[in-house]
Amino acid sequence: MAQQAVTPLSEDVSKWYNEIIYRADMAAPSPVRGCVIIKPYGYEVWEAIRNGLDRRFKATGHQNAYFPLFIPESYLRREAEHVEGFSPELAVVTIGGGKELEEPLVVRPTSETIIGEAFSLWIQSYRDLPLLINQWANVVRWELRTRPFLRTAEFLWQEGHTAHATHDEAQFETLQMLDIYADFAINEAAIPVIKGQKSENEKFAGALRTYTIEGMMRDGKALQSGTSHNLGQNFAKAFNIKYLSRENVEELCWTTSWGLSTRMVGAIVLAHGDDKGLRLPPMVAPIQVVLLPIYKTEEERAAVESAVSRIAAELKAAGIRIHVDNREETPGFKFNDWEMRGVPVRMEIGPKDVANNNAVLARRDIPGRDGKRFVSQDGIVNAVRDLLTEVQANLLADATAFRDSRIHDVSTYDEFKQVIEADGWARAWWAGEDVRGSVDEARVKEDTGASLRCFPLDQPGGSGKCFLTGKTADRVALFARAY
Amino acid sequence: MAQQAVTPLSEDVSKWYNEIIYRADMAAPSPVRGCVIIKPYGYEVWEAIRNGLDRRFKATGHQNAYFPLFIPESYLRREAEHVEGFSPELAVVTIGGGKELEEPLVVRPTSETIIGEAFSLWIQSYRDLPLLINQWANVVRWELRTRPFLRTAEFLWQEGHTAHATHDEAQFETLQMLDIYADFAINEAAIPVIKGQKSENEKFAGALRTYTIEGMMRDGKALQSGTSHNLGQNFAKAFNIKYLSRENVEELCWTTSWGLSTRMVGAIVLAHGDDKGLRLPPMVAPIQVVLLPIYKTEEERAAVESAVSRIAAELKAAGIRIHVDNREETPGFKFNDWEMRGVPVRMEIGPKDVANNNAVLARRDIPGRDGKRFVSQDGIVNAVRDLLTEVQANLLADATAFRDSRIHDVSTYDEFKQVIEADGWARAWWAGEDVRGSVDEARVKEDTGASLRCFPLDQPGGSGKCFLTGKTADRVALFARAY
Numbered sequence: 001m002a003q004q005a006v007t008p009l010s011e012d013v014s015k016w017y018n019e020i021i022y023r024a025d026m027a028a029p030s031p032v033r034g035c036v037i038i039k040p041y042g043y044e045v046w047e048a049i050r051n052g053l054d055r056r057f058k059a060t061g062h063q064n065a066y067f068p069l070f071i072p073e074s075y076l077r078r079e080a081e082h083v084e085g086f087s088p089e090l091a092v093v094t095i096g097g098g099k100e101l102e103e104p105l106v107v108r109p110t111s112e113t114i115i116g117e118a119f120s121l122w123i124q125s126y127r128d129l130p131l132l133i134n135q136w137a138n139v140v141r142w143e144l145r146t147r148p149f150l151r152t153a154e155f156l157w158q159e160g161h162t163a164h165a166t167h168d169e170a171q172f173e174t175l176q177m178l179d180i181y182a183d184f185a186i187n188e189a190a191i192p193v194i195k196g197q198k199s200e201n202e203k204f205a206g207a208l209r210t211y212t213i214e215g216m217m218r219d220g221k222a223l224q225s226g227t228s229h230n231l232g233q234n235f236a237k238a239f240n241i242k243y244l245s246r247e248n249v250e251e252l253c254w255t256t257s258w259g260l261s262t263r264m265v266g267a268i269v270l271a272h273g274d275d276k277g278l279r280l281p282p283m284v285a286p287i288q289v290v291l292l293p294i295y296k297t298e299e300e301r302a303a304v305e306s307a308v309s310r311i312a313a314e315l316k317a318a319g320i321r322i323h324v325d326n327r328e329e330t331p332g333f334k335f336n337d338w339e340m341r342g343v344p345v346r347m348e349i350g351p352k353d354v355a356n357n358n359a360v361l362a363r364r365d366i367p368g369r370d371g372k373r374f375v376s377q378d379g380i381v382n383a384v385r386d387l388l389t390e391v392q393a394n395l396l397a398d399a400t401a402f403r404d405s406r407i408h409d410v411s412t413y414d415e416f417k418q419v420i421e422a423d424g425w426a427r428a429w430w431a432g433e434d435v436r437g438s439v440d441e442a443r444v445k446e447d448t449g450a451s452l453r454c455f456p457l458d459q460p461g462g463s464g465k466c467f468l469t470g471k472t473a474d475r476v477a478l479f480a481r482a483y
Numbered sequence: 484m485a486q487q488a489v490t491p492l493s494e495d496v497s498k499w500y501n502e503i504i505y506r507a508d509m510a511a512p513s514p515v516r517g518c519v520i521i522k523p524y525g526y527e528v529w530e531a532i533r534n535g536l537d538r539r540f541k542a543t544g545h546q547n548a549y550f551p552l553f554i555p556e557s558y559l560r561r562e563a564e565h566v567e568g569f570s571p572e573l574a575v576v577t578i579g580g581g582k583e584l585e586e587p588l589v590v591r592p593t594s595e596t597i598i599g600e601a602f603s604l605w606i607q608s609y610r611d612l613p614l615l616i617n618q619w620a621n622v623v624r625w626e627l628r629t630r631p632f633l634r635t636a637e638f639l640w641q642e643g644h645t646a647h648a649t650h651d652e653a654q655f656e657t658l659q660m661l662d663i664y665a666d667f668a669i670n671e672a673a674i675p676v677i678k679g680q681k682s683e684n685e686k687f688a689g690a691l692r693t694y695t696i697e698g699m700m701r702d703g704k705a706l707q708s709g710t711s712h713n714l715g716q717n718f719a720k721a722f723n724i725k726y727l728s729r730e731n732v733e734e735l736c737w738t739t740s741w742g743l744s745t746r747m748v749g750a751i752v753l754a755h756g757d758d759k760g761l762r763l764p765p766m767v768a769p770i771q772v773v774l775l776p777i778y779k780t781e782e783e784r785a786a787v788e789s790a791v792s793r794i795a796a797e798l799k800a801a802g803i804r805i806h807v808d809n810r811e812e813t814p815g816f817k818f819n820d821w822e823m824r825g826v827p828v829r830m831e832i833g834p835k836d837v838a839n840n841n842a843v844l845a846r847r848d849i850p851g852r853d854g855k856r857f858v859s860q861d862g863i864v865n866a867v868r869d870l871l872t873e874v875q876a877n878l879l880a881d882a883t884a885f886r887d888s889r890i891h892d893v894s895t896y897d898e899f900k901q902v903i904e905a906d907g908w909a910r911a912w913w914a915g916e917d918v919r920g921s922v923d924e925a926r927v928k929e930d931t932g933a934s935l936r937c938f939p940l941d942q943p944g945g946s947g948k949c950f951l952t953g954k955t956a957d958r959v960a961l962f963a964r965a966y
Contacts, residue, residue: 028601028604028605030550030551030597030601031555031558032551032588033579035552035553036551037550037551038548038549038550039548040546040616043546043547043548044546044547047547063526064523064527064530065521065523065526066520066526066529066639067513067520068513068515068518068519068520068637069518069590069621069623069637070515070574070623070637071515075514087581088581090578090579090581091578091579091588092576092577092578093574093575093576093577093590094576095573095574095577095587096516096573096574096625096636097571097572097574097625097627098570098571098573098625104578105515105574107552107590114513114514114515118511118513118520121511122511137621138552138621140552142579142580142581153579154551156549
C-alpha cells in the first residue's frame with residue numbers, strides 16, 4: 001500500500017483541504033453535480049455535531065419535527081426579499097409519477113415558507129406560544145462553485161423555526177440560539193468563534209436582523225459557521241401567522257430561524273489542520289484513541305494483542321471511541337496514516353510495554369517526543385480521559401492564539417489593506433452605508449477581497465472614525481476574506 | 484377547550500386511524516400532495532425507532548454515510564427490473580439554478596443505484612469487504628393513494644447497503660438484518676412480527692430474495708414493517724462492483740439492502756390502539772409518564788405542586804421521559820386527553836397523597852380501577868420503572884394473543900375465504916405459481932383481497948396439499964389483506 005504525503009497546509013491550504021477531505025476518507029466525489037458523498041469518517045463528525053446541538057436544543061425546550069422536502073413554488077414568492085435571495089439557486093421538480101405537475105415544486109433551499117404556512121394553522125392563541133420547532137434535514141441550493149462540506153448543492157443541516165408573542169421574546173430566542181451555536185463551536189469543536197451581527201448587506205433574505213458565528217480558518221479566512229435570524233414580522237405577515245392575545249386581540253407573531261450545517265465539518269477540518277493532515281478535537285472525533293499493537297515475532301504478538309484487547313475493552317466500556325489497528329502494515333505506515341486522519345491520541349503497546357505493564361500515549365496536537373508519555377496499564381482509562389481533555393483544551397488554546405495573532409485593529413484604509421493582504425482580519429470603526437447592496441461594502445470587497453463579517457457583539461463602546469468614510473462611527477466591524 | 488371523542492377503533496379502524504394521527508398531534512396535513520408534516524409527538528416516536536435501530540446497526544459493524552438525494556436518470560435504467568419497479572413513482576428535477584438540466588435528476592426512491600456506483604469505485608480487493616453502510620434519509624415515491632405514515636409521497640427511512648465476497652455472506656447479512664428488525668419490532672415496538680420470505684411476485688425490484696417482517700394491525704390487516712433483500716449479483720453486474728480475491732482473481736460482489744421507514748410509526752399506532760386512542764409502548768413513547776397535580780384550593784395547590792416537582796425531577800434524573808400537565812383544565816379532561824395520546828402511565832397526586840406520602844399510578848393498557856395502584860413516594864422511581872416494564876410486556880402479550888387468535892391454518896379455498904372475510908390471516912400449504920405476475924396470487928387477490936404476505940421462516944416441515952392448486956406443496960404461506 002503506497003502512502004503519499006498530502007500537500008502541506010502551510011504551502012497551499014486550498015489544495016491541502018481538497019486532498020485531505022478525500023484522503024482522510026471524510027467524503028468521496030459523487031456523480032451528481034455539486035454533491036459529495038459523506039463517508040463514515042466525515043458522517044461521524046456530523047453525528048457528533050448533531051448530538052451536541054440536539055441535546056442543547058432539547059434542553060432549551062425545542063422539539064424536532066419534519067416538514068416536506070418539496071415547497072410549492074408560489075410559497076417562496078410570498079416574502080419579497082426571500083424569493084429574490086433564493087430564486088437563482090433553486091432545483092425544481094416539474095414531473096411527478098410520469099406527469100407534468102400543475103404547479104412546480106421547489107426542493108427546499110430552507111423552510112421558512114412551508115413552516116410559516118404550518119405555523120399559521122397551528123397557532124391560535126397566546127397559549128400556543130412560544131412555538132419552538134427544529135428540523136434535521138437536507139436542503140438544496142444550486143451552487144455553481146462547490147467544495148466538499150463548505151459549499152455543496154445538497155447539504156445536511158438543522159433549521160430551527162420559532163414563533164413568539166413579542167419582539168423581545170423573539171430577540172431573546174435569536175441570541176439564545178446564537179449562544180448555543182457558539183457554546184458548541186467553542187467547547188466541542190474547539191473553534192473560538194466570534195459572535196456578531198451581520199450588516200444589512202449580508203443578512204438573511206427576509207430577516208430583520210441576522211447574527212452569526214465566524215470562525216477563523218488556518219489560512220486566515222473567515223468561515224460563517226452558523227446563523228440565527230430575528231425574522232421580525234416579515235414571515236408572519238407573508239403567511240398570516242397570528243394569535244389571539246390574553247386581551248383577546250388578534251396580533252401578528254414574531255418569528256426566528258437559525259441554522260447550522262455540515263459546513264461545520266469543513267470548519268473543523270480547516271480550523272485545526274496542520275501540514276500532516278487533520279487534527280480532530282476529541283469531542284467530535286470519530287476515533288478518539290487508536291491502539292497499535294507493535295511486535296516482531298509471533299510470540300510477542302500473542303502477548304501484545306492480548307494486552308491491547310484487554311485495554312481496548314476497558315476504554316470502550318468507559319465510553320471512549322477507540323479503534324484497534326490490526327492491519328498488516330508497518331508501525332511507521334500506521335503512525336502516518338492516523339496522524340493524517342487526525343486521531344487525537346495514539347496508543348502503542350509493544351513487548352517491553354507488556355513486560356513493564358505500560359503503554360505509550362502519543363498526542364496528535366503535540367508532535368514528536370514532547371507529545372509522548374508512558375503510562376501504567378493500571379488506571380489507563382483515567383490517563384486516557386485526562387489526555388483527551390488536555391488535547392481538547394490545547395486545540396482550543398492553539399486556535400485562539402492563532403486567531404488573536406491575526407486580528408488587528410486598524411484606523412486607516414492603508415492599514416486595513418495591509419492586514420487583509422497578510423491574511424488577517426481587520427477590526428475597525430465603521431460608518432459605511434448599511435443597506436443591501438451597500439456601495440461602501442462593495443468598494444472594500446472590490447479593493448481587497450474582504451467582506452464585512454460582522455459587528456461583533458463584544459463592542460469597545462464609545463465612538464471612533466470610520467477608516468473608509470471618515471465619518472464618526474458608533475461601532476466596530478470585523479472584515480476578512482471569507483469562504 | 485372542547486373535547487371530542489375519536490371514532491371508536493372497534494367501529495371503523497380506518498376512520499379511527501385518520502382521526503387519531505391528527506388528534507394525538509403525531510402529524511399534520513401539508514400543502515404538498517401526498518406529504519404530511521411529522522409533528523413532534525410523531526417525530527419522537529421515530530427518534531426512538533431510529534435510536535433503537537442505529538444502536539443495533541453499529542453493534543453489528545455498520546457505519547452511517549450520506550449519499551446524494553438526486554440520482555442521474557440513466558442510473559436507474561441500468562438494472563432492468565429495478566427501473567421497471569420504480570419508474571411510475573418518480574419525482575424528477577428538470578430545472579436547476581434557473582436552467583433546464585441536460586440530464587434530468589430523479590429524487591431518490593431508494594439508493595441501490597447511486598450507492599452501487601459508489602461501491603464500484605470504493606471496492607478494490609477482498610480487504611475492502613464486507614462493506615457495511617447505512618444511510619438515514621428521506622426518499623420520494625409518487626404514490627397516488629396516501630395515508631399519514633403508512634404511505635406518503637415522501638418518507639423518512641434508513642437504507643442499509645452492503646457488499647460481500649460470497650453469496651453465503653450476503654445471505655447471512657440479509658437474515659441478520661431481518662433479525663435486527665424483528666428484535667426491534669418485538670422488544671421495543673411490542674409488535675410480534677412474523678419473519679418470512681416474500682414470493683417472487685412480491686419481492687423487491689432487482690432482488691434475488693426479499694425477506695419481510697409482517698405485523699398484524701388491530702383490524703387484522705397485515706403491515707409490511709421492514710424488508711431485507713439479498714440482491715445477489717444483480718446490482719454488482721449492473722454497476723460493475725468487483726473485487727480482487729485473495730487468489731488475485733477479479734470477482735463480482737454480492738450485495739444486500741434493507742430498509743425500515745416512518746411506516747413503523749403507523750404500525751405502532753395500528754398494532755396497539757384501542758377505542759380510546761393510542762396505546763404507546765413505553766420504549767417508544769415520547770412521554771412515558773404524565774404527572775397530574777390535582778387540587779381544589781390554592782393551599783392544596785402549593786403542597787401538591789411541590790411534591791409533583793420533586794417527583795418529576797427524580798424521574799427525569801433516572802432517564803424516564805416525563806411531562807407535567809399544568810394546564811388549567813379539569814382532571815377529567817386531562818385523563819381523556821392523555822389516554823387518547825396513549826401515554827403508558829399517568830401519575831396523579833392530590834392533597835391526600837401528599838399527606839400520605841403516596842401517589843396514584845394508572846396504566847393505559849389496563850383501563851379503570853384494575854389498572855390503578857397506590858405507591859409510596861419513597862422509591863417511586865423503581866415503582867415507575869417496574870410498571871413501565873409491565874406495560875411494555877403486557878402490550879406485547881396482548882398483541883401476540885390478538886395475532887394468534889386471528890391466524891388460522893386452512894386446507895381448502897372455502898376455509899381460506901372465511902378466514903380472510905373474518906379479517907384473519909390464513910396459513911396454508913402453497914404450490915401456486917411463484918413468479919412475478921403469478922396468476923395464482925392474482926386470482927387469490929381478486930377473489931378475496933388477500934395477498935401472499937410471506938413464507939414464514941418458521942415452517943412446519945414436510946409437505947401438504949396446496950389449498951388452491953391441489954398440488955403437493957413443500958412450504959406454507961401466510962395470506963392476508965394488507966396495508
